Amino acid sequence: MTTPRDLLIIALDNEGGRAVRAGEFSLALAGAELIDLLKAPTIRLDGGCIVPGHLPAPADLLLKQAAASFVMAEPFEPVGDFLWRRGEGLTQRYTAALEAEGVLARRRGNLLRKSRTVLVDSLPRCQAAERWNSAEPVLSTLAQYLGIRHHNSVDPPDITDYAVESVLAAVHGALQELEGERQRRHAEQAAFDNIWRSLD
Incomplete structure (x- = not known):
């Protein structure tokens, strides 16, 4: 299994906590892909930019798609730009992949509840839980x-690999930027609503 798949499984296994929005999750999944590709090593970082290598593509289809999407010539793409570009719709793609592989199943709802995906007992779920319980740093x-x-x-x-640390910092920054944008839009909407209420 890969880090993005393990992350999705762990999130679904711990959904009793705070619900994670798809936008946040997609950014984290894109970062997890980068870290797996760094460790392969399919890529390296140079000044915060992603420099693709020439090694065999990863076996995982979604990681292969991520590797195929890299900018292959200078100027290379900064990590932050990759997270936003690659992250678009990534949660749905990983969810669909796990469902197709039988790791997730769709449970039918009733008149009051919509259908939802649930984890089934499987080797990937056990492997993700083992990695989670060992407090693996990434x-x-x-x-x-x-x-x-x-x-x-x-x-x-602690994480001692500088490149991995750089990707994690970029993910954290992107998540903060997303939250800041959401708060800004919420404040703008609240101000707009107040104007209309004052006119009633």
Whole structure:
């Protein structure tokens, strides 16, 4: 399994906590893809930009798509730009992939509740849980950014790889930027609503 798949499984397994919005999750998934590709190593970072290598493409189809989307010539793409571009609709793509592989199943709803996807007992779910319970640093840090914490509230171990650290920092920055934009829009809408109320 890959870090993005494990992250999605862990989020679904811990959905009793704070609900994660698709936009936040897509940015984290794109960051998880970059980290897996750094470790392959299919790419390297140079001054905060993604420099693709010439090694065999990863076996995972979604990681292969991510690798195929890199800017292949200078000026190379900054990590932050990749997160926003690649992240668009990424949660839905990973959810569909896990459903197609039988890791997720769709549970029918009734008249009052819509159908929803649920995890089934599977080897990928066990592997993700094992990685989660070991407090693996990358998975733990990405989950923490999304508001998902270990039941024992352990802090993830320190990450010593500079490139991985750079990607995680870019993910954190993108998530803060997204939240700031949401708050700005909410404030603008509230001000607009107040104007209309004052005219009634």
